[in-house]
Amino acid sequence: MENNLSRSGSRSSSVCELEKDFSDMEIMKSRTNRRNVMLRSQPARKAKRVRFFRNGDKFYSGVIIPVLPERYRSFDSLTADLTRVLVDNVTLPSGVRTIYSLEGRKIGKLDDLEDGQSYVCSGFGEPFKRLDYEASAVTPQSFRLSGPESLSDSASPSPARANNRLSRYLQANGSSTTGNGTARVSPAGDNVVRPRIVTIIRNGVKPRKVCRLLLNKRNSPTLEHALAAITECIKLDTGCVRKVFTQSGTAVTALHQFFDDEDVFFAYGNERVNQEDFELEFEESRAVLQCRKTPITRNSRTGPKPRMPVKAGGGAARAASEAGGGAAGDAADDVAAPLLPQPLRLKYNVGKIIGDGNFAVVRICKDKTTNKEYALKIIDKAKCKGKEHYVEAEVRVMRKLCHPRIVSLIEEQDSPEWLFLIMELVSGGDLFDSIAAASKFSEPQARLLIGHLTSAIAYLHSLSIVHRDIKPENLLVEVGSDGSIRGLKLADFGLAVEVWRPLHAVCGTPTYVAPEILLETGYGLKIDVWAAGVILYILLCGFPPFSSPDGDQEKLFDAILSARLEFPAPHWERVSAGAIDLVANMLRPQPELRFAAEDVLDHAWMADDYDESCDFRTWYDEDSS
Numbered sequence: 001m002e003n004n005l006s007r008s009g010s011r012s013s014s015v016c017e018l019e020k021d022f023s024d025m026e027i028m029k030s031r032t033n034r035r036n037v038m039l040r041s042q043p044a045r046k047a048k049r050v051r052f053f054r055n056g057d058k059f060y061s062g063v064i065i066p067v068l069p070e071r072y073r074s075f076d077s078l079t080a081d082l083t084r085v086l087v088d089n090v091t092l093p094s095g096v097r098t099i100y101s102l103e104g105r106k107i108g109k110l111d112d113l114e115d116g117q118s119y120v121c122s123g124f125g126e127p128f129k130r131l132d133y134e135a136s137a138v139t140p141q142s143f144r145l146s147g148p149e150s151l152s153d154s155a156s157p158s159p160a161r162a163n164n165r166l167s168r169y170l171q172a173n174g175s176s177t178t179g180n181g182t183a184r185v186s187p188a189g190d191n192v193v194r195p196r197i198v199t200i201i202r203n204g205v206k207p208r209k210v211c212r213l214l215l216n217k218r219n220s221p222t223l224e225h226a227l228a229a230i231t232e233c234i235k236l237d238t239g240c241v242r243k244v245f246t247q248s249g250t251a252v253t254a255l256h257q258f259f260d261d262e263d264v265f266f267a268y269g270n271e272r273v274n275q276e277d278f279e280l281e282f283e284e285s286r287a288v289l290q291c292r293k294t295p296i297t298r299n300s301r302t303g304p305k306p307r308m309p310v311k312a313g314g315g316a317a318r319a320a321s322e323a324g325g326g327a328a329g330d331a332a333d334d335v336a337a338p339l340l341p342q343p344l345r346l347k348y349n350v351g352k353i354i355g356d357g358n359f360a361v362v363r364i365c366k367d368k369t370t371n372k373e374y375a376l377k378i379i380d381k382a383k384c385k386g387k388e389h390y391v392e393a394e395v396r397v398m399r400k401l402c403h404p405r406i407v408s409l410i411e412e413q414d415s416p417e418w419l420f421l422i423m424e425l426v427s428g429g430d431l432f433d434s435i436a437a438a439s440k441f442s443e444p445q446a447r448l449l450i451g452h453l454t455s456a457i458a459y460l461h462s463l464s465i466v467h468r469d470i471k472p473e474n475l476l477v478e479v480g481s482d483g484s485i486r487g488l489k490l491a492d493f494g495l496a497v498e499v500w501r502p503l504h505a506v507c508g509t510p511t512y513v514a515p516e517i518l519l520e521t522g523y524g525l526k527i528d529v530w531a532a533g534v535i536l537y538i539l540l541c542g543f544p545p546f547s548s549p550d551g552d553q554e555k556l557f558d559a560i561l562s563a564r565l566e567f568p569a570p571h572w573e574r575v576s577a578g579a580i581d582l583v584a585n586m587l588r589p590q591p592e593l594r595f596a597a598e599d600v601l602d603h604a605w606m607a608d609d610y611d612e613s614c615d616f617r618t619w620y621d622e623d624s625s
């Protein structure tokens with residue numbers, strides 16, 4: 001369900017790392033509570049609000065810390081806390097070793113600190129540097145606070161609070177914010193931002209969660225926005241991302257870094273950064289590769305034939321399948337049965353795995369009474385955490401649908417951990433594997449498949465539902481007893497929504513994504529026709545119409561946005577004019593000019609008696625001249 005630009009992996013984002021952040025907060029909160037209890041039994045003592053600068057750093061606007069004897073029992077506990085706070089914002093490799101007054105006087109004890117005054121923290125062996133530190137200070141609201149003030153800020157991850165934190169992060173890193181905390185777009189901002197998929201690794205226990213995120217002008221006009229998008233993407237629901245590093249260990253402090261050479265980023269909450277964080281475990285490397293998977297193809301008229309994109313997901317299923325597993329009802333493979341809610345257990349025998357995705361495993365199952373086989377999709381709710389709405393939408397949409405070219409939902413059962421969908425079984429695998437096996441299809445075969453796909457799309461569109469993830473992996477193939485393809489059915493409605501107004505959510509799968517999604521001007525039903533056009537193109541020649549020579553996602557998007565549709569020889573030399581005309585009309589960049597699903601079905605090439613012996617070259621060149 002989730003092989004797409006924004007959702008891949010994100011539905012299952014773990015929250016453990018941020019929970020660390022949160023549990024730190026909780027510890028601090030309980031300390032605060034303890035303090036409050038103590039304060040009730042003692043005369044209240046006002047905290048000294050003291051500001052600390054970084055020695056020699058004229059850009060760091062300082063941090064205000066409320067200094068209370070109950071909080072800091074020794075001078076060392078203050079320097080330790082200062083170290084913790086400052087390392088988030090400035091370079092301080094050895095931690096805070098010495099505190100100076102603004103005049104350079106060494107401070108040796110807590111009592112020397114005066115309320116409302118500022119001080120300078122230096123590291124090991126650093127001489128005091130005299131600077132106009134207070135000139136870099138800005139309005140007190142923008143300071144990063146440590147202690148009770150920041151606790152209230154951190155405990156609740158409301159967007160406004162998250163924004164405040166982001167402002168502080170930015171400020172601490174030298175980025176500009178306006179007085180109200182809104183980041184100003186850097187002068188370069190407009191120029192640097194272009195649609196780009198980056199890989200985000202959420203810091204934590206290895207193997208860590210790896211997510212894909214599309215950055216673009218809509219979600220990343222500023223560094224602050226980009227950080228908020230990352231927070232959202234990795235589901236940092238106990239706060240916001242405070243630090244981001246590239247894989248080479250460089251702190252990201254400017255927006256353009258997200259669009260430079262490196263495309264893997266490590267996101268942190270409050271926790272420390274360690275050198276080992278930047279080393280990927282095998283599983284993580286695999287996930288990063290998966291995130292980067294884009295077609296490695298060429299569009300030139302000469303040179304080697306382009307290749308198909310890498311298939312999304314399914315590896316585990318195939319491995320499991322290849323490792324054995326009998327037909328439905330084989331006791332040896334009935335491992336999923338205990339998971340089943342009673343009504344399903346009574347009714348079905350569960351058999352081998354026939355497919356899997358990022359969030360679900362699909363098994364064959366058999367009705368004990370009728371012996372009819374079905375597909376049982378077992379959705380792991382833990383993997384969908386934070387993205388439950390996708391699953392709910394999938395079921396809601398599927399319940400509404402009844403079409404011969406759409407996989408039907410027979411029944412569903414819920415449990416606290418799993419969602420079970422009994423679906424019509426389509427046993428020929430998916431179209432991706434068929435394309436891989438056949439390389440390309442004859443025109444009558446392509447006509448049959450596109451006819452089935454388009455009639456499913458036309459039906460969906462008649463209900464104002466857009467699928468948004470049409471791709472060969474989501475098209476299940478019906479095969480005859482001789483193994484030949486008889487048709488296909490559309491599956492996986494995880495991204496499907498009803499469209500009543502232009503949509504803006506960037507989603508889909510890179511190879512099949514329509515230009516209007518990338519342009520973020522708002523899109524509608526026609527994106528499904530675009531994706532079907534890409535599939536028709538692939539069926540006819542064996543490779544996708546838009547790709548990048550080196551698998552670079554940005555170049556792929558550039559190719560899609562440039563919309564330069566080519567039919568390179570020799571691969572297209574023998575394809576009929578009608579097929580090319582249909583492809584060209586399905587892949588028109590302007591949605592208003594692009595064919596609707598009904599137009600596709602009405603096209604001359606779709607007629608069973610279409611004569612394929614037209615001269616493509618003559619026809620196409622005339623048309624384009």
Ligand SMILES: Nc1ncnc2c1ncn2[C@@H]1O[C@H](COP(=O)(O)OP(=O)(O)OP(=O)(O)O)[C@@H](O)[C@H]1O
Nearest residue numbers: 001002003355356357358359360362375424425426
């Ligand atoms: N009704 C079905 N009949 C036969 N096989 C099916 C059926 N539904 C799904 N499958 C197989 O299971 C695989 C995974 O299913 P599906 O794509 O719905 O899972 P998912 O977790 O939602 O995937 P994704 O990672 O794409 O979001 C499919 O690619 C397909 O091979």
